[in-house]
Amino acid sequence: MRAKARLYPKEAARLLRERPGVREAVTGATLHFERNRLRAYGEIDAEAWRDRAKAVKDHLLSHLDHYLELAERRLRENGVKVHWAETPEEAHRVLREVVARHGVRRAVKAKSMLTEELGINPLLESLGVEVLETDLGEYLIQLLGEPPSHIVGPAIHLSLAEIQRLFHARFGTPLDAPPEALAQVARKVLREAFLTAELGISGANFLVAETGTLALMENEGNIRLSTSLPRVHVALVGLEKLLPRFQDLALFLPLTARAATGQRLATFVSLIQGPAAPGEEGPEEVHVVLVDNGRTALLQDPEAWEVLRCLRCGACLNACPVYRQTGGHPYGYVYSGPIGAVLDPGLLGLEEAYPLPYASTLCGACQEACPVRIPIPKLLLTWRQRAVAEGLSPAWEKGAMAAFAKVMASPALYRLFSRGLRGLPLPQGLLPLLRAWSEGRGPLTPSPRPFHQIWPELKEERHGG
Incomplete structure (x- = not known):
């Protein structure tokens, strides 16, 4: 996917100006998810679960080479064809090769952020393969030609009226058709695709190294159909998606569901061991593509590696007050919200994504929601510091901070400027440097007297009292 993360400030402003309804739709959906998460966390010893999950992922990442070799060995023993892809081109x-060998003309695809990252749909379309997204939200945005707006709910930025207009234009449904009727139309189209596709493509929530098991979570049943009906199943798996032991699923499956949607467990959980044995139903071939695409470089970064614990649950997006204003599209890359702000600079390079770490109030809500305790605020500051060190901040900002530092380091200059500014009218938006801060706030009203004049009087009152 071609990234436009550098354009985040302009794209966020444009979306708020041109599509004001997105804020209401995204805020409503994310607050619903967030309430569900808080309730679901309240049913368990969430702190202990999160501590355990963090420890398991830290152990995995500290011994990733061992578990990758073990996973490859177990997958091959299960009859799975294993491939390694350092770059999107290798994937x-x-x-x-799979398309050519099997004469694939139609593919069905389960929701997968990694396939978005790798640009799988455009690739297959260039090969003459019809690709159908089978998650309902993904199917909607595919019809619109848009990327996902959220990790778990890719179409949460759409209102019901927008979906009704889309289906009216595509399928001739009434403009006031209820959601159930719209879902029936999508189901009819997708069921036919499941039955005729030669290739099914998925990601993986987890890959268990001990047993070579692919674990996939869903609520619609589309993943199960996508991975079992076509003759060939290809799963694209990021290196960080491994778990050491099969018993770890007992923790990670319910914890991810609680963090993502507030469910105790996803409606469907598929555990895939390999191709169908003789006499069984299922794919004749299963391929697992283990994808790097910048992950090992991030793992070697002593200040940024913790982002690789991410489960792609979307909990940090739901908790983030900044993400709620626009949804994911202005972030300009597959991963948006707080996790995108700390993952994208590592995958794309800081020069391509440096505005994203600034898209935060540093309130810490993301870290409180994260099921594996990724220290997102700390990572945001890490990327901000690097952006400044690499000279990526705007020229006016660097000049302003240099002038500010000079004034603050000189008592004489400080008193001169503070005396000059005091009493001047400072209407909202007057100073370009303050405009971003002042929007949404009342007018600035400086104190009529400086603090260094007031302080002796306060000391005298205190001692006198």
Whole structure:
């Protein structure tokens, strides 16, 4: 996917100006998810669960080479064809070979952020393969030609009226058709696709190294159909998605569901061991593509590696007051919200994504929601510090901070400027440097007297009292 993360400030402003309804739709959906998460966390010893999950992921990442070799060995023992892809191009090569060997003309696809990251849909379309997203939210945005707006709810930015207009234009449904009728139309289209597709594509929530088991969570049943009906199943798996032991699923499956949607467990959990044995139903071939695409470089970064604990649950997006204003599209890349702000600079390079770490109030809500305790506020500050050190901040900002530092380091200059500014009218938006801060706040009203004049009087009152 071509990233536009550098354009975040302009794209966020444009979306708020041109599509004001997005704020209401995203805020309503994320607050609903957040309430569900808080309730679900309240049913368990959430702190202990999160501590355990963090420890398991830290152990995995500290011994990733061992578990990758073990996973490859177990997958091959299960009859799975294993491929390694350091770059998107190498993942594309695997799919080209599968398409050519099996004469694939139609593919069904389960929701997967990694396939968005790798640009799988455009690749297959260039090969003459019809690709259908089978998650209902993904199917909606595919019809619109849009990328996902949220990790778990890709279409949460759409209102019911927008979806009704879309289906009216595409399928001739009434403009006031209820959601159930719209879902029936999508189901009819997708059921036919499941039955005729030669290739099913998925990601994986987890890959268990001990047993070579792919674990996939869903609520619609589309993943189960996508991975079992076509002759060939290809799963694209990020290196960080491994778990050491099969018993770890007993923690991670319910914890991820609680964090993502507030459910005790996803409606469907598929555990895939390999291709169908003789006499069984299922795919004839299963391929697992283990994808790096910048992950090992992040793992070697002593200040940023913790982002690789991410479960892609979306809890930090639901908790974030900044994300709620626009949804995910202005972030300009697959991963948006707080996790995107700390993951994208590592995957894309800081120069391509440096505005994203500034898209935060540093309130800490993301860290409180994260099921694996990723220290997102600390990572945001890390990327901000690097952006300044690499000279990526705007020229006016660097000049302003240099002038500010000079004034603050000189008592004479400080008193001169403070005396000059005091009493001047400072209407909202007057100073370009303050405009972003002043929007949404009342007018600035400086104190009529400086603090250094007031302080002796306060000391005298205190001692006198």
